[in-house]
Amino acid sequence: MKKYIIKQLIMIIPTLLIVTLISFLLIRLLPSDAVDTFLTAHHLKRTDDNIALVKNQLGLDKPLPLQYLIWLKNALVFDFGKSYTSTQTVSEMIGPAFISTLQLALFSMIWIVGLTLLLGLLSAKKPGSAGDHFVRFFSMFGTAVPSFVLGYFLIRIFAVQLKILPVSGKSSLLNFLMPSFCLALLHVVYFIKMIRNGMIEQRQSPYVLYAKVRGVPEKRIFNTHVLKNSLLPVVNTLGISIGRLIAGTVIVENVFAWPGLGRLITRAILSRDYPVIQGYILLIALVFCLTNILSDIFSAIIDPRIRLGEKK
Amino acid sequence: MDIILDVSDLNLKVHYDDKEFNIITDASISLKKGEVAGIIGESGCGKSVFWKSILGMLDESKWTIEGRVSFDGNEINYTDESALRSIRGKDISVILQDPMSSFDPIFTIEDHFRETAAAHAIMSKDEVRKRALELLTRLYIDEPENVLSMYPFQCSGGMLQRIMIAIAMMFNPRLLIADEPTTSVDMTIQQEILSMLKELNTDSKTGILFVSHDLKAVESIAHNIYVMYAGYIVESLPASMLSKEGALHPYTIGLLGSRPDFTKNRLVTIEGSPIRPDERKGGCPFFKRCERKNPDCQNYDMHLTEVLPGHTVRCFLYGGR
Numbered sequence: 358m359k360k361y362i363i364k365q366l367i368m369i370i371p372t373l374l375i376v377t378l379i380s381f382l383l384i385r386l387l388p389s390d391a392v393d394t395f396l397t398a399h400h401l402k403r404t405d406d407n408i409a410l411v412k413n414q415l416g417l418d419k420p421l422p423l424q425y426l427i428w429l430k431n432a433l434v435f436d437f438g439k440s441y442t443s444t445q446t447v448s449e450m451i452g453p454a455f456i457s458t459l460q461l462a463l464f465s466m467i468w469i470v471g472l473t474l475l476l477g478l479l480s481a482k483k484p485g486s487a488g489d490h491f492v493r494f495f496s497m498f499g500t501a502v503p504s505f506v507l508g509y510f511l512i513r514i515f516a517v518q519l520k521i522l523p524v525s526g527k528s529s530l531l532n533f534l535m536p537s538f539c540l541a542l543l544h545v546v547y548f549i550k551m552i553r554n555g556m557i558e559q560r561q562s563p564y565v566l567y568a569k570v571r572g573v574p575e576k577r578i579f580n581t582h583v584l585k586n587s588l589l590p591v592v593n594t595l596g597i598s599i600g601r602l603i604a605g606t607v608i609v610e611n612v613f614a615w616p617g618l619g620r621l622i623t624r625a626i627l628s629r630d631y632p633v634i635q636g637y638i639l640l641i642a643l644v645f646c647l648t649n650i651l652s653d654i655f656s657a658i659i660d661p662r663i664r665l666g667e668k669k
Numbered sequence: 670m671d672i673i674l675d676v677s678d679l680n681l682k683v684h685y686d687d688k689e690f691n692i693i694t695d696a697s698i699s700l701k702k703g704e705v706a707g708i709i710g711e712s713g714c715g716k717s718v719f720w721k722s723i724l725g726m727l728d729e730s731k732w733t734i735e736g737r738v739s740f741d742g743n744e745i746n747y748t749d750e751s752a753l754r755s756i757r758g759k760d761i762s763v764i765l766q767d768p769m770s771s772f773d774p775i776f777t778i779e780d781h782f783r784e785t786a787a788a789h790a791i792m793s794k795d796e797v798r799k800r801a802l803e804l805l806t807r808l809y810i811d812e813p814e815n816v817l818s819m820y821p822f823q824c825s826g827g828m829l830q831r832i833m834i835a836i837a838m839m840f841n842p843r844l845l846i847a848d849e850p851t852t853s854v855d856m857t858i859q860q861e862i863l864s865m866l867k868e869l870n871t872d873s874k875t876g877i878l879f880v881s882h883d884l885k886a887v888e889s890i891a892h893n894i895y896v897m898y899a900g901y902i903v904e905s906l907p908a909s910m911l912s913k914e915g916a917l918h919p920y921t922i923g924l925l926g927s928r929p930d931f932t933k934n935r936l937v938t939i940e941g942s943p944i945r946p947d948e949r950k951g952g953c954p955f956f957k958r959c960e961r962k963n964p965d966c967q968n969y970d971m972h973l974t975e976v977l978p979g980h981t982v983r984c985f986l987y988g989g990r
Contacts, residue, residue, distance in 0.1 A: 562770065563765060563767050563770040563771045564770065564771055564772055564773040564774075566765065566771070567763075567765055567771040567772070567833075568773070568784070569726060569757065570724065570726070570757055570758060570762070570763035570765070570846075571757065571758035571762075571763075571784070571785045571788060571836065572754050572755060572756070572757040572758030572759055572785070572788040572789055573758070573784055573785070573788045574754060574788065577784075577788075582773050582776075585775060586773070586774070586775065589775070659775075660775060661774075661775055661820045661822075662774060662775075662820070662822055665820065665823065
């Protein structure tokens, strides 16, 4: 297991190289170029002189491979360059945004774990019951309603009509409730399905029969054997979904004016702010790599078959 | 003569799609103390459902169960779930056919012992451990201390089967139900398991209900044999009489004939496959496959005929009127 983790950690390096190289090239395929937006952002006239000057200053006049190598060389010492549209460095912009998004993602995690356990158990305990039907309706609703619709709907009810939650921004803990719920909903639906199917499947398994014939009480069979075994894959996937939460905030952050990565990257892409886009992609790639490793470690802790290795 | 298990006229019906199907009809079995009874039949003839119904493990919303089951002289009350639970694993233990998947993969062998103990008694960790070690040693498991801390996937199938027997013997049950215990282990281990069961039977006077489709295994261990077909016990006879000369029912003789044998050139089989509950009409369910069929068999009421004391048969040829 240790060997495996070290190997995975080393694998991060080539992964990041490939990801940044591909994204570097893709960004430059975007129509309309960075020079134009830079000129507009800095209220400069679009003269040939200015264009040449800006190109030279931003290093855009150099051949592409060289541009990438320069970026890479600076990135190695954690210098990700300066934003084209503001006076801040990329680190100064992404740092705080990442923190806010991470907070939002962790808050969503609470929703996910809580709702998944609650609703998953409600539906799996007695398939076909009223509770199960309710959960299935909820799941259908969760899958069908896009998060921006849900977001405005929630704002309308809780912020505008009931006036119990703030509309947008990030000034208090109450601000977390709506955006994190919107962010969590799709994941919750996914995990409920996983738990429900897992439990129904586990219930048919021979070890449940074996526990029954040994006289183990029904309640214990459900709470220990069935529950633990159906939670294994959920826990494994949960780790990976942290990455997806962080990378998937674009819509929710824009709906709730959340000062996070999602909004930052939307603006950066619209204004062809190459350094910010590059920095963002590097960060997200790193987050995915790390959460994957984390979830592997976590699975190994709870599942002896992974920890000790299946017998060959 | 104390009779441990007495099942009389057990009838099982399953509801499916608003219809009812007979799964077991008028099955009676009695097992004396220290005796081994073998139930034999092809897959799908109702063997497993039979023992599950004895232990009250069938879902009552799907099954209708009629008949009387006495254990150790007392009739089992199937409405008392907690009483049933305390019988299972303590007075009547079961070993299952698939040891590799019968243990919960994320619990150690010791956890399984401990859980079984906790279901029936208040025992300290050390007491359980002591008892487990004693049982594992008795079942010839090497390094029992190590085995206790292992996870099921670290053990072989034969080992798990023996561990299963060890767990079953935890409270010295009076009856052990063995559901195809030799099916999923290889030949050498089959012999090992059989001899261990025999040993337990002679040493501890544990009655065994041995359910299998493996005629050879049943023959080698059982005192009495019940041949099951489509939910009927079509023939019951002492094991000593199980031969082409002693057995009467064409199905039993067919089973005996389809045993692999080195003197034969070709393996003889019973044509066709067991009848499904939804294909059943009146008369003998074996009619289609029977070599000695006779038009009257289709109207036969499947009543039981005692041809000799301890030898009963349900066949038109021996009981038709």
